[in-house]
Amino acid sequence: MADTLKIAPSILSADFSRLGAEVEAIDNAGCDYIHIDVMDGHFVPNLTFGPPVIKCIRASTKKVFDVHLMINPAQPFLQDYADAGADIITVHAEADPHLDRSLQFIQSLGKKAGVSLNPHTHESVIEYVIDKVDLILVMSVNPGFGGQSFIESQLEKIRRIRSMIGDRAIDLEVDGGVNTDTIKAVVDAGANVIVAGSAVFKGDDYVKTIGALRTAAGA
Numbered sequence: 603m604a605d606t607l608k609i610a611p612s613i614l615s616a617d618f619s620r621l622g623a624e625v626e627a628i629d630n631a632g633c634d635y636i637h638i639d640v641m642d643g644h645f646v647p648n649l650t651f652g653p654p655v656i657k658c659i660r661a662s663t664k665k666v667f668d669v670h671l672m673i674n675p676a677q678p679f680l681q682d683y684a685d686a687g688a689d690i691i692t693v694h695a696e697a698d699p700h701l702d703r704s705l706q707f708i709q710s711l712g713k714k715a716g717v718s719l720n721p722h723t724h725e726s727v728i729e730y731v732i733d734k735v736d737l738i739l740v741m742s743v744n745p746g747f748g749g750q751s752f753i754e755s756q757l758e759k760i761r762r763i764r765s766m767i768g769d770r771a772i773d774l775e776v777d778g779g780v781n782t783d784t785i786k787a788v789v790d791a792g793a794n795v796i797v798a799g800s801a802v803f804k805g806d807d808y809v810k811t812i813g814a815l816r817t818a819a820g821a
């Protein structure tokens with residue numbers, strides 16, 4: 603899995619006063635996806651940004667915009683995120699009573715559809731929608747903030763979801779507390795897309811911080 607590893611820096615940990623330049627810098631440093639954390643102060647206890655900001659930074663890179671919606675409800679805003687330039691739109695299973703409908707709608711917009719699970723959520727919620735998802739996002743912290751510690755119990759969930767995916771072309775992404783100490787276990791459990799906020803943005807040299815993650819993962 604490590605040879606196809608994708609690194610998705612979370613711009614939650616970037617310098618918001620120069621967001622466009624930060625996005626360009628992680629692009630030039632060789633990231634794969636740009637992970638964009640949208641928070642509403644309701645589903646999660648923090649607020650970030652919405653479609654207008656995403657639209658502004660769209661001009662700074664051609665890389666995949668991996669938009670993680672931590673908002674409830676998400677359904678009324680999916681079109682706005684698609685129009686703003688999202689490539690992947692991920693909704694939380696816990697925030698959507700009509701998950702199947704939202705996933706179909708995202709795909710009908712020509713975007714990739716993702717579903718995210720909080721740490722306490724059982725992977726069985728994916729069972730009946732797995733053929734409608736392009737990405738599964740396992741939260742390895744309780745969403746809302748960067749810089750939290752990795753929750754070890756999620757390794758078993760990652761293994762189980764990798765086995766559920768089988769030979770389907772679905773990305774298995776892990777988000778929260780992933781750094782050079784934890785990345786290998788996450789990749790060994792079956793993840794192929796790694797979100798890293800504080801681990802990438804902790805220094806000024808993003809080539810170095812992204813490279814250190816790939817090295818630690820065994821890529």
Ligand code: DX5
Binds near residue numbers: 637748749750800
């Ligand atoms: C948490 C966000 C994460 C967060 C990761 O709610 O979804 O993407 O930014 O930050 P780190 O890598 O610092 O745990």
Ligand code: ZN
Binds near residue numbers: 637
């Ligand atoms: Zn995220």
